[in-house]
Amino acid sequence: MRRPERGIEIFSMSVLDMFASALGAFIMCAIILFPYYKESKDFEKSIEKTREAIRKSEKDLKAAKQRVKEDEDTDKQLQQQLRAAQTSTAALDQCRADAIACRASLDKTFLVVSAEWTERTDVDLYVKDPAGKEYSFSNKTFPGSDAEMSLDMLDGPGVEIWQAPVAAVGPYEIFYQPRSSDKTTTVTIKGVIMDRSGRRELPVRTMRCDNTKTKVASLYVSPGGIVTLQTTGN
Numbered sequence: 001m002r003r004p005e006r007g008i009e010i011f012s013m014s015v016l017d018m019f020a021s022a023l024g025a026f027i028m029c030a031i032i033l034f035p036y037y038k039e040s041k042d043f044e045k046s047i048e049k050t051r052e053a054i055r056k057s058e059k060d061l062k063a064a065k066q067r068v069k070e071d072e073d074t075d076k077q078l079q080q081q082l083r084a085a086q087t088s089t090a091a092l093d094q095c096r097a098d099a100i101a102c103r104a105s106l107d108k109t110f111l112v113v114s115a116e117w118t119e120r121t122d123v124d125l126y127v128k129d130p131a132g133k134e135y136s137f138s139n140k141t142f143p144g145s146d147a148e149m150s151l152d153m154l155d156g157p158g159v160e161i162w163q164a165p166v167a168a169v170g171p172y173e174i175f176y177q178p179r180s181s182d183k184t185t186t187v188t189i190k191g192v193i194m195d196r197s198g199r200r201e202l203p204v205r206t207m208r209c210d211n212t213k214t215k216v217a218s219l220y221v222s223p224g225g226i227v228t229l230q231t232t233g234n
Helices: 010-106
Strands: 111-117 122-128 148-151 158-164 170-179 186-195 198-201 205-208 214-221 227-231
Touching: 111 122, 111 170, 122 158, 170 186, 170 205, 186 214, 186 227, 205 214
Parallel strands: none
Antiparallel strands: 111 158, 111 186, 122 170, 148 158, 170 214, 186 198, 186 205, 214 227
């Protein structure tokens, strides 16, 4: 029996050749590019790690900025507290200085001595201070001293006044000297001293106008500004 003849179509072989060639080209390309696939993945991982490091750095930088801001705020608060403390210290020092000045002021006293009379005659008041300066109608002031005989009257009724804004510490002496052309005439003199404790009257003295200078009282100013008075008898 005769076998039938089979024809081979040229187009069928061409398609097979094309597919085979394409497959071979793909395989060749895959083989050539295969080493780069891993490098690409490693590069992408490296990029991701870098991005993660950048994000962490940004986060750390933000935290550092926050800490710096907090430190700045703390520093401002400390500076304010320091200024407040300095102000308080200055105020305390001023208070202490004022207290010392006040105490020093309290340790001082003013002193006023006056003599008054009603008769038509002249009475001279004398005051001797701890330095030995004797104030009177003829020596109303002395250099370097604030004390003075501030009022001197030549005829009665009259008043004579000696005053010291800041009385020096030590003993003082007070004298009267009545004057008149008629030496048998008498005069009644009222004396007063004033200091920070108040007003104190000296004993009333009735004296003959014979131009005699008589000590009528002595007083002492202590370092604390206290005035102690001692009168002298007739």
